[in-house]
Amino acid sequence: MIIDERLSTYIDSISWDIPKYLKEVEKAALADEVPIIRRSMQSLISFLLEMKKPNAVLEIGTAVGFSSMFMSEYVPEDTIIDTIEKVPIRIKCAKENFERYGKNDRITLYEGDAVDVLKKLAAEGRKYDFIFMDAAKGQYLNFLEPVLDMLTDDGLLVTDNVLQDGDIIQSRYAITKRDRTIHGRMREYLYFLTHSERFKTVVLPVGDGAALSQVIRADRKKE
Numbered sequence: 165m166i167i168d169e170r171l172s173t174y175i176d177s178i179s180w181d182i183p184k185y186l187k188e189v190e191k192a193a194l195a196d197e198v199p200i201i202r203r204s205m206q207s208l209i210s211f212l213l214e215m216k217k218p219n220a221v222l223e224i225g226t227a228v229g230f231s232s233m234f235m236s237e238y239v240p241e242d243t244i245i246d247t248i249e250k251v252p253i254r255i256k257c258a259k260e261n262f263e264r265y266g267k268n269d270r271i272t273l274y275e276g277d278a279v280d281v282l283k284k285l286a287a288e289g290r291k292y293d294f295i296f297m298d299a300a301k302g303q304y305l306n307f308l309e310p311v312l313d314m315l316t317d318d319g320l321l322v323t324d325n326v327l328q329d330g331d332i333i334q335s336r337y338a339i340t341k342r343d344r345t346i347h348g349r350m351r352e353y354l355y356f357l358t359h360s361e362r363f364k365t366v367v368l369p370v371g372d373g374a375a376l377s378q379v380i381r382a383d384r385k386k387e
């Protein structure tokens with residue numbers, strides 16, 4: 165938790181409300197220790213979706229389908245929602261959830277490693293104006309090229325977990341050896357987002373840290 169837990173609980177208590185079926189999915193996911201978006205991130209995403217009203221949403225990291233079903237509640241009815249997951253047990257659970265809650269026609273689940281699925285979708289010429297990156301933190305850089313190809317000229321890329329529960333500010337030597345590669349790769353990813361001429365990026369201490377990267381339209385770029 166990056167911000168004070170009591171403060172976070174207070175903010176959730178005044179700003180968080182989701183449909184009953186999602187509360188059930190959230191409860192089951194947490195009981196099974198499946199990492200799903202935290203409530204503060206839920207608030208942020210629902211706000212962004214209501215504001216942006218995207219035509220097509222792509223999520224990388226479905227888990228059991230909580231966030232894709234969640235997003236389906238805050239976008240127009242004809243918005244395309246595609247999501248990618250590679251772990252068979254999670255795919256099975258997400259499919260069961262989509263079936264149970266009538267989301268089969270609403271959400272398309274692509275099975276497989278995002279590195280391959282993203283390449284395939286990009287090769288098909290798919291375009292998305294809202295991309296939610298929420299998979300293995302150490303792999304975000306590997307996903308970037310096809311993600312950038314598919315993001316529209318007014319697209320928004322939302323990346324979760326960028327502050328790694330606060331670990332991002334630690335020196336690499338203070339990080340356990342096991343997590344050093346991820347730590348370095350996340351810093352590299354954040355450097356790219358915050359220094360790319362294509363984006364205006366803001367990093368927020370929400371959940372595990374959220375980066376919002378808005379594509380800057382060509383006619384708005386500085387000389």
Ligand SMILES: C[S@@+](CC[C@H](N)C(=O)[O-])C[C@H]1O[C@@H](n2cnc3c(N)ncnc32)[C@H](O)[C@@H]1O
Nearest residue numbers: 200201225227230231249250277278298299300
């Ligand atoms: C944090 S969970 C996603 C949570 C989900 N977005 C939610 O909030 O309901 C990350 C998921 O990404 C999946 N994942 C990690 N690396 C992946 C990859 N290379 N390709 C596809 N899925 C991946 C994991 O199996 C895991 O289920």
